[in-house]
Amino acid sequence: MKHQKVEDADETAARKPRDGLFIRVYFGDGRHIGPGMIDLLETIRTEKSILSAARKMGMSYRRAWLLVDEIAGNFREPVVLTHPGRRGHGTDLTPFGERLIALYRDIERRSAEANGPAVAELRAALAPLPAPTTTASDG
Incomplete structure (x- = not known):
């Protein structure tokens, strides 16, 4: 299971609106490390638990374990x-982590x-967002 591809952790993070650059480092052989994976490691560091980190990030325990693997x-x-x-406190990052x-x-x-x-130049060139539409029931 070492190199099994899992639904990308970066996709979970991408469900929320984000702003700025997001870097994914590809190693040329299909492996990579990206912001969702790093967020998971940081959450594990804080929570001291893969289960707690998974819950905090809104993912299943199994998915978190597969990503860690x-x-x-x-x-x-x-x-x-x-x-x-x-x-509750069953996981620590190694010095390499x-x-x-x-x-x-x-x-x-x-x-x-x-x-x-x-x-900043790209952001300045963005078209304005359309105004939200209202209906009669909105007030």
Whole structure:
């Protein structure tokens, strides 16, 4: 199951309106790391639990586990440590898991800095949103 493709974590995050650049790093062999995966790792770090992280992010426990397994299968070093039987606080990030987050967030930050003027120009060129329509029952 190491390299099984799972519905993308980035798609869950994309359901909410977002603004700015979102970086997905492709490794040329079908593997990648993206903002949804990093968000999951950060939520696991905060919650100390894959189950709690999944709930907080609105995904199933199984899906979260499959994503963690996919992320872990992409790298030589472990990304999380699980502690079976430790209810509610059964998962920790490894030092490499922390480094993975830091590297990704650095790539994201540098990209946003380098591309800020171009993104601002694109944003300024956007057409205005249409006004919401009202019906007689709206008041």
